[in-house]
Amino acid sequence: MLAKSPNGIPAYRRIEGAIRKVIxxxxxxxxxxxTSERELARVHDVSLMTARQALVSLERxxxxxxxxxVGTFVAAPKIHFNKLMSYTEQMGSRxxxxxxxxxxxxxxxxEQDATARLSISPKSRVLKLERLRHVAGEPFALETCYLSAxxxxxxxxxxxxxxxxxxxxxxxxxxxxxxxDEEVDATMADPGMAELLGVPKREPLLRIRQVIYxxxxxxxxxxxxxxxxxxxxxxxxxxx
Amino acid sequence: MLAKSPNGIPAYRRIEGAIRKVIxxxxxxxxxxxTSERELARVHDVSLMTARQALVSLERxxxxxxxxxVGTFVAAPKIHFNKLMSYTEQMGSRxxxxxxxxxxxxxxxxEQDATARLSISPKSRVLKLERLRHVAGEPFALETCYLSAxxxxxxxxxxxxxxxxxxxxxxxxxxxxxxxDEEVDATMADPGMAELLGVPKREPLLRIRQVIYxxxxxxxxxxxxxxxxxxxxxxxxxxx
DNA sequence: AAGTGGTCTAGACCACGGC
DNA sequence: CCGTGGTCTAGACCACTTC
Numbered sequence: 001m002l003a004k005s006p007n008g009i010p011a012y013r014r015i016e017g018a019i020r021k022v023i024x025x026x027x028x029x030x031x032x033x034x035t036s037e038r039e040l041a042r043v044h045d046v047s048l049m050t051a052r053q054a055l056v057s058l059e060r061x062x063x064x065x066x067x068x069x070v071g072t073f074v075a076a077p078k079i080h081f082n083k084l085m086s087y088t089e090q091m092g093s094r095x096x097x098x099x100x101x102x103x104x105x106x107x108x109x110x111e112q113d114a115t116a117r118l119s120i121s122p123k124s125r126v127l128k129l130e131r132l133r134h135v136a137g138e139p140f141a142l143e144t145c146y147l148s149a150x151x152x153x154x155x156x157x158x159x160x161x162x163x164x165x166x167x168x169x170x171x172x173x174x175x176x177x178x179x180x181d182e183e184v185d186a187t188m189a190d191p192g193m194a195e196l197l198g199v200p201k202r203e204p205l206l207r208i209r210q211v212i213y214x215x216x217x218x219x220x221x222x223x224x225x226x227x228x229x230x231x232x233x234x235x236x237x238x239x240x
Numbered sequence: 241m242l243a244k245s246p247n248g249i250p251a252y253r254r255i256e257g258a259i260r261k262v263i264x265x266x267x268x269x270x271x272x273x274x275t276s277e278r279e280l281a282r283v284h285d286v287s288l289m290t291a292r293q294a295l296v297s298l299e300r301x302x303x304x305x306x307x308x309x310v311g312t313f314v315a316a317p318k319i320h321f322n323k324l325m326s327y328t329e330q331m332g333s334r335x336x337x338x339x340x341x342x343x344x345x346x347x348x349x350x351e352q353d354a355t356a357r358l359s360i361s362p363k364s365r366v367l368k369l370e371r372l373r374h375v376a377g378e379p380f381a382l383e384t385c386y387l388s389a390x391x392x393x394x395x396x397x398x399x400x401x402x403x404x405x406x407x408x409x410x411x412x413x414x415x416x417x418x419x420x421d422e423e424v425d426a427t428m429a430d431p432g433m434a435e436l437l438g439v440p441k442r443e444p445l446l447r448i449r450q451v452i453y454x455x456x457x458x459x460x461x462x463x464x465x466x467x468x469x470x471x472x473x474x475x476x477x478x479x480x
Numbered sequence: 481a482a483g484t485g486g487t488c489t490a491g492a493c494c495a496c497g498g499c
Numbered sequence: 500c501c502g503t504g505g506t507c508t509a510g511a512c513c514a515c516t517t518c
Contacts, residue, residue: 010506036484047508049289052485060300068485069515081421082322084478177480181321184474186426186444204426204444215480234424236476238324240417240455250487276503287489292504308504309496 011046015054018044020063023074034064034072081237084180084212087133087143088164096135098164100143103196104130105156107149114146117211117222125149127156129165132196139197140231146222169220178215184208184234187226197228204229251286255294258284260303263314274304274312321477324420324452327373327383328404336375338404340383343436344370345396347389354386357451357462365389367396369405372436379437380471386462409460418455424448424474427466437468444469 019035022028035043040051055072058064065075091098109125118126127149133141145165147155151173158168169175187207194201205226212221227234259275262268275283280291295312298304305315331338349365358366367389373381385405387395391413398408409415427447434441445466452461467474 012506038484048510049488050507053506055485066485067516069483069517071484071516082476082478084480179477179479182474182476182478184424184446184476185472186446186469188444202442204428206424206426229426232425236322236422236424237419238322238422239419240324252487278502278504288491289507290488293487295504306504307497309498309502311497311503 011044011050012053012057015040015044015046015051016058019054019058023063028074030074030076032074034074036071081235084177086164086166087141089166091135099134099137100131100161101134102129102131102161104128104144105160107156111146114222117209117219118146118148119219120148127152129160135231138231140228142193142196142226144224146224147220165221175220176215177220178213178217180210180212182208182210186229189226193226197226199228199230206232206234208234251284251290252293252297255280255284255286255291256298259294259298263303268314270314270316272314274314276311321475324417326404326406327381329406331375339374339377340371340401341374342369342371342401344368344384345400347396351386354462357449357459358386358388359459360388367392369400375471378471380468382433382436382466384464386464387460405461415460416455417460418453418457420450420452422448422450426469429466433466437466439468439470446472446474448474 028034034055037048037051037055040046040054041048044051055064055066059066059072062075064072066072085093087100088098106128107125108128109123111126111128112122114126114128115122115124118124127145127147129145129147131143131145132139133143152169155168155173158172160168166177170177185207186204189197189199189201189203189205191201193205194203197203197205206229208223208225208227210221210223210225211219212223214220268274274295277288277291277295280286280294281288284291295304295306299306299312302315304312306312325333327340328338345368347365347367349363351366351368352362354366354368355362355364358364367385367387369385369387371383371385372379373383392409395408395413398412400408406417410417425447426444429437429439429441429443429445431441433445434443437443437445446469448463448465448467450461450463450465451459452463454460
């Protein structure tokens with residue numbers, strides 16, 4: 001009957017956060033036992049069900065693993081399979097720096113394919129952003145993004161060279177990115193792509209067409225990416 | 241305080257099942273409202289928390305969608321993204337018949353790459369199964385499977401031409417397939433592949449290396465697949 | 481036997497959406 | 500206003516694992 005927070009962060013979220021914190025601080029390593037339900041309830045002065053909710057939630061996210069009759073343990077280092085991440089984020093997670101060169105950044109119209117993918121009217125104006133991505137000084141991908149020009153007017157004046165497009169959308173436009181549907185196939189480099197990517201023409205490239213949705217299921221972004229197959233591997237985990 | 245089932249199926253599972261049933265029977269269509277927490281609690285004679293657990297669980301699995309202040313609704317027809325399915329199953333879900341021709345099926349040794357992927361000793365004997373997959377009478381993929389010959393002795397005498405390898409493993413060997421990690425890139429058809437697949441040589445192909453694990457995390461199968469890019473599209477959904 | 485997670489009760493108040 | 504889902508209480512018993 002004490003210290004509730006009806007208008008603030010739910011208790012179970014606070015407990016989750018506290019546990020996350022000690023794990024991220026390295027005070028608990030994978031395999032280490034995590035404070036039990038009853039202990040958490042006592043320490044945080046909540047009921048068992050509430051403490052439990054925190055642990056169940058962490059388990060669902062793969063942060064901890066629970067074993068009946070034994071306890072709750074820090075889960076193995078999580079591998080980010082099937083995570084929607086921007087190029088900048090992907091490079092960051094591998095401790096590489098993202099570099100990219102903007103080849104094209106304008107508002108255009110009459111882009112039938114792009115408007116269709118974005119689920120907007122065919123005559124809508126579209127913001128097209130074409131970038132050459134580098135890793136370790138070597139070009140490895142050609143990415144073309146399309147966004148609704150109406151919805152993201154002013155994006156072109158953002159510091160796209162240095163800031164991540166994802167973080168700009170999330171921070172400056174309040175967009176919550178949720179998931180993406182991707183279509184993957186193989187194609188051949190035409191002379192233009194080949195020169196940009198520094199590979200022989202007719203080189204096989206991985207082509208990924210990515211439609212990115214907000215958490216509410218609204219299409220935000222369409223990205224067409226061409227990746228050097230010798231420098232890029234797509235990793236997926238599937239579940240039965 | 242009535243009818244508990246301490247030794248049986250938990251109440252919330254039974255409620256889940258009941259809801260699933262009416263959805264699968266078509267009595268509730270996507271978008272339809274599902275019985276509310278309070279109503280479920282009353283009807284099934286359980287407490288609110290228990291009824292709630294059933295709905296939360298169904299939501300996590302994507303069967304229903306919950307909206308605060310409004311209600312719980314049947315979710316949109318789920319598209320099986322990121323589902324580990326065999327070729328036979330994939331074709332079945334598109335109402336196509338799977339046909340395939342066995343090109344090679346023998347126990348061999350000294351397969352360094354395969355034993356490494358299978359996480360077994362380099363000298364272990366390995367069962368290699370190479371199949372040409374068809375769709376609508378046209379070849380479209382070349383799949384080579386590797387399994388531990390020790391673990392799956394006798395598999396070669398199974399009716400591989402007609403039965404799915406997945407279902408044989410699951411039924412006859414009691415293997416519970418759990419998930420797969422896949423590595424995707426693009427490659428070029430060499431003359432041999434090109435002839436088998438009926439494409440020009442140097443045609444770009446989608447290459448998928450698939451390590452399939454049991455639910456317990458043990459490697460069961462390694463599959464190297466080469467797919468005609470003009471006939472195949474890999475679909476992925478990623479979450480943020 | 482002691483401690484853990486798994487299930488469950490019979491309520492409570494809050495926040496939100498639609499009428 | 501009413502009904503919905505979201506959070507929470509202060510316990511209870513069960514099943515399981517370890518000692």
